[in-house]
Amino acid sequence: MVFTRGPLTTQFTIDTPQSNMARCLHLGSFLFTKMVNTPRISMGVKTCLIKTWTPHSQGKAISIHSAIHYNSENNSLSEEKVIIHFINQDGIKTTTAVTEGQTLLDVVVNKNLDIRGFGACEGTLACSTCHLIFDKTFYEKMEPIVDEEMDMLDLAYGLTKTSRLGCQVTVQKWMDGMTVQVPQEVRDAVGSKGSQ
Amino acid sequence: MLKLFLTSARCVRITRFHGVCGLATSTPASSPKVCIVGGGPAGFYTAQHLVKTRTDVQVDIYERLPVPFGLVRFGVAPDHPEVKNVINTFTQTARHARCSFHGNVRVGKDVTVEELQEAYHAVVLSYGAEGNRTMGVPGEDLAGVYSAKDFVGWYNGLPRNRDLRPDLSCETAVILGQGNVALDVARMLLSPVDILKKTDITQHALDALAESSVRRVLIVGRRGPLQVACTIKELREMVNLPGTRPEMEVSEFEGIAETLKALARPRKRLTELLLKAAIETPGKEEFERWNRAERAWGFRFLRRPLEVLPSTDLIRAAGIRLAVNRLEGDGEGVWAVATGEVEDVECGLVISSIGYKSLPIDPAVPFDARKAIIPNTMGRVQQTAGLYCSGWVKRGPTGVIATTMNDSFDTARTLLQDIGKGTLDVSTVKPGSQAVSALLEKRGVKPVSFSDWEKIDSEETRRGETRGKPREKMLDVGEMLQVARA
Numbered sequence: 030m031v032f033t034r035g036p037l038t039t040q041f042t043i044d045t046p047q048s049n050m051a052r053c054l055h056l057g058s059f060l061f062t063k064m065v066n067t068p069r070i071s072m073g074v075k076t077c078l079i080k081t082w083t084p085h086s087q088g089k090a091i092s093i094h095s096a097i098h099y100n101s102e103n104n105s106l107s108e109e110k111v112i113i114h115f116i117n118q119d120g121i122k123t124t125t126a127v128t129e130g131q132t133l134l135d136v137v138v139n140k141n142l143d144i145r146g147f148g149a150c151e152g153t154l155a156c157s158t159c160h161l162i163f164d165k166t167f168y169e170k171m172e173p174i175v176d177e178e179m180d181m182l183d184l185a186y187g188l189t190k191t192s193r194l195g196c197q198v199t200v201q202k203w204m205d206g207m208t209v210q211v212p213q214e215v216r217d218a219v220g221s222k223g224s225q
Numbered sequence: 226m227l228k229l230f231l232t233s234a235r236c237v238r239i240t241r242f243h244g245v246c247g248l249a250t251s252t253p254a255s256s257p258k259v260c261i262v263g264g265g266p267a268g269f270y271t272a273q274h275l276v277k278t279r280t281d282v283q284v285d286i287y288e289r290l291p292v293p294f295g296l297v298r299f300g301v302a303p304d305h306p307e308v309k310n311v312i313n314t315f316t317q318t319a320r321h322a323r324c325s326f327h328g329n330v331r332v333g334k335d336v337t338v339e340e341l342q343e344a345y346h347a348v349v350l351s352y353g354a355e356g357n358r359t360m361g362v363p364g365e366d367l368a369g370v371y372s373a374k375d376f377v378g379w380y381n382g383l384p385r386n387r388d389l390r391p392d393l394s395c396e397t398a399v400i401l402g403q404g405n406v407a408l409d410v411a412r413m414l415l416s417p418v419d420i421l422k423k424t425d426i427t428q429h430a431l432d433a434l435a436e437s438s439v440r441r442v443l444i445v446g447r448r449g450p451l452q453v454a455c456t457i458k459e460l461r462e463m464v465n466l467p468g469t470r471p472e473m474e475v476s477e478f479e480g481i482a483e484t485l486k487a488l489a490r491p492r493k494r495l496t497e498l499l500l501k502a503a504i505e506t507p508g509k510e511e512f513e514r515w516n517r518a519e520r521a522w523g524f525r526f527l528r529r530p531l532e533v534l535p536s537t538d539l540i541r542a543a544g545i546r547l548a549v550n551r552l553e554g555d556g557e558g559v560w561a562v563a564t565g566e567v568e569d570v571e572c573g574l575v576i577s578s579i580g581y582k583s584l585p586i587d588p589a590v591p592f593d594a595r596k597a598i599i600p601n602t603m604g605r606v607q608q609t610a611g612l613y614c615s616g617w618v619k620r621g622p623t624g625v626i627a628t629t630m631n632d633s634f635d636t637a638r639t640l641l642q643d644i645g646k647g648t649l650d651v652s653t654v655k656p657g658s659q660a661v662s663a664l665l666e667k668r669g670v671k672p673v674s675f676s677d678w679e680k681i682d683s684e685e686t687r688r689g690e691t692r693g694k695p696r697e698k699m700l701d702v703g704e705m706l707q708v709a710r711a
Contacts (some may be wrong), residue, residue: 115305122395136635145274145634146270146627146630146631146634148628149310149311149314149627149630150307150308150310150311151307151310151313153310154307154309155305155307155308155310155625156308156625156627158627158630176461179494180457180458180461180494181458182454183457183490183491183494184491185458186631188490188491211485
């Protein structure tokens with residue numbers, strides 16, 4: 030379990046066998062309530078069980094339930110973890126430890142991170158809601174962006190020169206310590222959100 | 226006081242952690258009850274945000290049709306199934322213990338908004354835009370002239386468009402408008418049937434398109450290449466569409482290449498692709514593909530419809546008269562001005578794709594007829610306490626699903642703020658769906674629950690399987706109700 034205290038709320042993520050059930054991209058924290066047994070909590074950065082969820086390749090409509098599977102290869106305390114910091118739309122930072130090979134969208138889903146409306150199309154390059162902003166040094170080391178990703182990214186709210194779609198970025202060891210952020214919501218004097 | 230304690234952000238997390246969750250079978254009588262009118266993306270995203278943020282709010286979604294999901298089901302093109310993945314998150318919301326779906330209920334007819342306001346603490350209007358902007362030209366009523374809204378509804382199985390029977394026996398189709406809906410229509414008209422037959426396009430549309438004689442589609446806009454409203458993904462699909470080639474007037478792109486440098490990346494890439502398709506010499510492979518192509522498509526710019534020209538028997542469209550424009554102003558704010566020149570294009574199919582339009586639902590709801598939206602401030606309906614709105618009926622019929630998602634979250638947030646501040650009074654006990662169900666029963670209206678919809682869903686999926694399609698949509702409300710009640 031990783032515990033972070035932000036200005037307004039406390040954010041923590043727990044991995045349990047039971048929380049694997051009925052994952053939903055958007056109803057993140059309500060899933061805590063589906064836990065039937067006591068969660069196994071280990072203090073510190075390493076977590077006991079990692080669930081991975083692999084969306085089908087782009088172009089296919091998938092059911093989120095059928096796409097969930099339990100990857101036992103990651104069920105190891107000695108597995109090296111990559112630390113990634115996420116800053117959500119309200120500026121709240123969450124730190125997670127993840128294994129290589131999953132996409133950043135997978136991470137947000139698997140860790141139930143509180144990022145509103147993230148990954149609407151479930152990783153099929155049909156939306157821009159998994160838009161993430163990176164630090165320049167990390168951005169420049171990434172796999173080059175292909176046309177199909179750029180086509181959707183171009184529609185994203187708050188696009189920057191170091192933006193990518195989270196569903197197209199795979200966690201790798203050299204990303205250890207990386208911070209990614211969701212565009213901050215801009216509210217003008219009248220209170221209406223900065224438009225897309 | 227306990228309620229205030231429980232609803233502060235920190236304590237909400239603590240109560241959830243200890244297992245006070247959405248598995249409760251009934252919410253306390255004193256919980257805030259919200260009613261949402263419209264079961265499309267706006268309705269579902271608003272509901273989702275409400276139930277996720279407060280553990281005490283009960284949300285009921287009312288939908289006119291027996292089937293949910295609105296334009297995700299009836300608007301998104303059959304060959305864009307991944308865009309429909311949002312249905313999974315809507316399904317999660319509908320199955321939440323504090324959310325319920327009531328289909329087959331016509332708000333404004335079966336139950337009034339006033340009655341909903343008596344039963345609920347807040348009513349959110351998310352009923353979208355069921356009308357369309359008309360061209361307002363002579364001949365618009367001729368056979369062979371359709372709104373894109375109806376044409377899309379026809380191939381997507383919207384019950385009211387079931388009997389459209391568009392005439393596809395002509396060679397040329399003209400589409401007015403250059404947004405993504407216009408490109409969807411063009412793509413449906415020109416896609417090889419072998420591709421379409423594996424999608425959830427309705428069988429009758431598939432059969433009609435298999436017999437179609439349409440070989441050429443012109444996509445016509447008032448302004449110039451730099452003002453096309455479509456996005457690059459859809460344009461790329463047209464450029465790569467098997468069996469087709471682009472055919473455009475080089476003269477309409479004069480001066481465009483020079484502007485590229487100054488454009489922002491999204492517009493720059495879109496314009497580059499457009500130029501590539503319109504005026505650049507194709508590479509060898511592409512040249513051969515275009516040579517073999519039997520179907521053609523192209524944009525036409527600076528053209529505005531003046532009249533649909535009738536056939537000799539005066540019954541159907543035989544052509545369209547277009548005014549030629551020129552552009553004035555520069556940058557973002559260019560506008561089109563008539564030059565006085567006029568051009569006639571022979572065609573037998575005219576599809577106007579110039580915008581959807583919301584309609585007023587009930588006298589109790591203020592409506593701005595000029596803008597065709599419900600007048601509101603951040604989702605709070607003006608001059609009427611307890612009424613909110615989200616989606617197209619709130620800000621106009623533009624944007625993608627993600628735009629509506631953010632908009633709906635904004636409205637939900639406004640509503641929750643109002644509860645928090647006390648401007649929305651939730652202290653009185655409201656009966657919620659119980660009262661509405663009683664009214665509906667008295668009036669002989671039988672709502673369709675979400676699990677009833679799931680029976681329709683299973684049946685459509687089963688029928689589709691026999692044909693190698695994801696589903697075969699039911700076209701008849703009566704049939705939907707029969708399956709729902711089985």
